[in-house]
Amino acid sequence: MSVAPSPVLPQQTAAEQVRSVLARAISLSLTLDGQTYDLLGAHTVGARGRITLHPPADTPLTDHLDRAPLRTLDVRVDLTDIAPTALRDRVRARVALTGRLAPATPGDPGSLRLDLSRITLRTGTGTEEVAPAAYALAAPDPLALEEAALLTHLADAHPDLVSDLVVLAGSRLPHGVVRALPLAMDRHAVSLRCEYGEGHCDLRLLFPAEARDAATAGDMVRRLLTAPRCAHHHDHH
Known part of the structure; x- marks a missing residue:
């Protein structure tokens, strides 16, 4: 086989x-x-x-x-x-x-x-x-200079989106998440840090397409919520 x-x-x-x-x-x-x-x-x-x-x-x-x-x-x-x-x-x-x-x-x-x-x-x-x-x-990621603003805006203005993104992991994410916050973003994906009583899990969600700039990145985050779940990937640390 x-x-x-x-x-x-x-x-x-x-x-x-x-x-x-x-x-x-x-x-x-x-x-x-x-x-x-x-x-x-x-x-x-x-x-x-x-x-x-x-x-x-x-x-x-x-x-x-x-x-x-x-x-x-x-x-x-x-x-x-x-x-x-x-x-x-x-x-x-x-x-x-x-x-x-x-x-x-x-x-x-x-x-x-x-x-x-x-x-x-x-x-x-x-x-x-x-x-x-x-x-x-090599070249810096096209979102490198705007990443901080993108992540803080996502955390401060759209906590509901963060919660919806965490749900994408489904049963693959261990139970008991105390808090979830944006961790990183590049042209390929957004990463979330899911914190537990002890330790954490990092969740990396691939964009449906590469983000060329900040405006595209915002669109990619929204499209993640309607993209097929088989396209998502998560890492545990």
């Missing part, structure tokens, strides 16, 4: 997840020679994911950089992806970037580029290494 293979469910690649985390991040931590510095609004992400740091002047970090030989340094950059809704555990992913710092452009000591050598993505499902070449070729 042959068994049909499970369908490959559309989802972001690890490289796309890293690019999405970077696209919406406003802060990061920089570790240099054992010292860690928190930077807020002091980085930009350019073409092919090129990361440029803009350390604020007259800070311990700039003093440290001024003392470094040749301004070419081994560093680690850490970013934490936080859910915008009031979940118990709001950490969705952690990204660690290691590489070397060097002047971004000649004659501009205030900007440093990060030449990546290693990228690690850690989520609730495990840890994955991302090749720098794959990272450079």
Whole structure:
């Protein structure tokens, strides 16, 4: 007897997840020679994911950089992806970037580029290494910058829709859900966090079609409630 293979469910690649985390991040931590510095609004992400740091002047970090030989340094950059809704555990992913710092452009000591050598993505499902070449070729999810607004609007203005979406899981969802809130959204799906007395279950519901932008995403959420239930998928963590 042959068994049909499970369908490959559309989802972001690890490289796309890293690019999405970077696209919406406003802060990061920089570790240099054992010292860690928190930077807020002091980085930009350019073409092919090129990361440029803009350390604020007259800070311990700039003093440290001024003392470094040749301004070419081994560093680690850490970013934490936080859910915008009031979940118990709001950490969705952690990204660690290691590489070397060097002047971004000649004659501009205030900007440093990060030449990546290693990228690690850690989520609730495990840890994955991302090749720098794959990272450079990937693009952020088209909803990455608007995801927070979409999720908070869904949670605050449409709690009835959230409840209806949870019902889509039917008997596959364990009993005893205390609370359900939007967890994440990308072009392929919306994810809900179903919390219990202890622990939680993450429910990922595939859209009937890819969402190109915020307006399309809203339409996809509404269409989920009338789409065939066999198209839905859920993950337990």
